Amino acid sequence: MKRLMTALLAAVMTVTMAGTALAAEDPAALLERVTQKANELDSMDCDLGVHAVMVMQDPEMDLDLSLNLDMMMNMKMDQIKSGNLRYKADMAMEFLGQTEYATVFYKDGYYYMDSNGEKIKYPMDLNSMIASVEQTTAAADLAPSLMKSLSVREEGENRVLSYVADPAKMNAYVQDALKPLLGSMDVGMIIREVKGEYVINKDDYYTSMNMYMVMDMSSYGETLRIIMLLEGNFNNPGQPVNLELPSTDGYSDLSTYYGTSRGSSGATGPAAEIW
Incomplete structure (x- = not known):
């Protein structure tokens, strides 16, 4: 189950980024401007x-078991383009009747996590990981072919971009994007449906989004059908982000136990066991 949860969180982030890239590949001049402005941002909140x-499915009782997961996250990043990435996320997740709180951040080549007072860290080249994902989502020649439909409508000063992805083509896209994130984890994934909307303000920035996704994930004989709704707000896009990182004191280095090397993406070893 931990491996499936790790893969699920990675898939959420990858598909969200993919949806942004797909929307931005519309040939209209508006979307070209939005893409350019988004790519120039050095910070995000x-x-x-x-x-x-x-x-x-429970094979012994011949019935389906359903589990609910709810997660809220505030994520801040700055110096994205200037080469000294700083990242911090505060998260709350409710699953199986338990609520977990965590703060994660990235600094000086290490990924830190404080989960309910348990502090761990491990080496991760997050700049390389983000560059790898950006390179994948920048495949301009492929992005339009992943869509079944793409449209823009006006609502007051905002424009709403709606999209429906082709599940079969999206599968190949996401699986390729997840390779550097999941490494050798035994996880299979089939996307059944992806659709959503992005709201663009008068300054040509994304301000909010929603996404509905259905997918199957399997690992070591376990298979989950996941029906997911994602909702997001981009706070003050285009403005500097006030990002203060916590102290790095008191964190146990997991590379001592897992034998990871500095510069690893974290896809194997500790990254596979966080959730």
């Missing part, structure tokens, strides 16, 4: 909410 229903 966003709130993300995830509600997921996970359905697993």
Whole structure:
């Protein structure tokens, strides 16, 4: 189950980024401007909410078991383009009747996590990981072919970009994007449906989004049908982000136990066991 949860969180982030890239590949001049402005941002502040229903078949009782997962996250990043990335996220997740709180941040080549007072860290080249994902989502020649439909409508001063992805083509896209994140983890994924909307303000910045996604994930004989709704707000896009990182004192280095090397993406070893 931990491996499936790790893969699920990675898939959420990857598909969200993919949806942004797909929307931005519309040939209209508006979307070209939005893409250019988004790519130039050196900082970001966003709130993300995830509600997921996970359905697993119980072969002994011949019935389906459903589990609910709710997660809220505030994520801030700065110096994205200037080469000294700083990242911090505050998260709350409710699953199986328990609520977990965590603060994670990235600094000087290490990824830190404080989960309910348990502090761990491990080496991660987050700049390389983000560059890898950006390179994948920048495949301009492929992005339009992943869509079934793409449209823009006006609502007051805002424009709303709606999209429906082709599940079969999206599968190949996301699986390729997840390779550097999941490494050798035994996880299979089939996307059944992806659709959503992005709101663009008068200054050509994304201000909010929602996404509905259905997918199957499997690992070591376990298969989950996941029905997921994601909702996000991008706070003050285009403005500097006030990002203060916590102290790095008191964190146990997991590379001592897992034998990870500095510069690893963290896809194997500790990253596979966080959730």
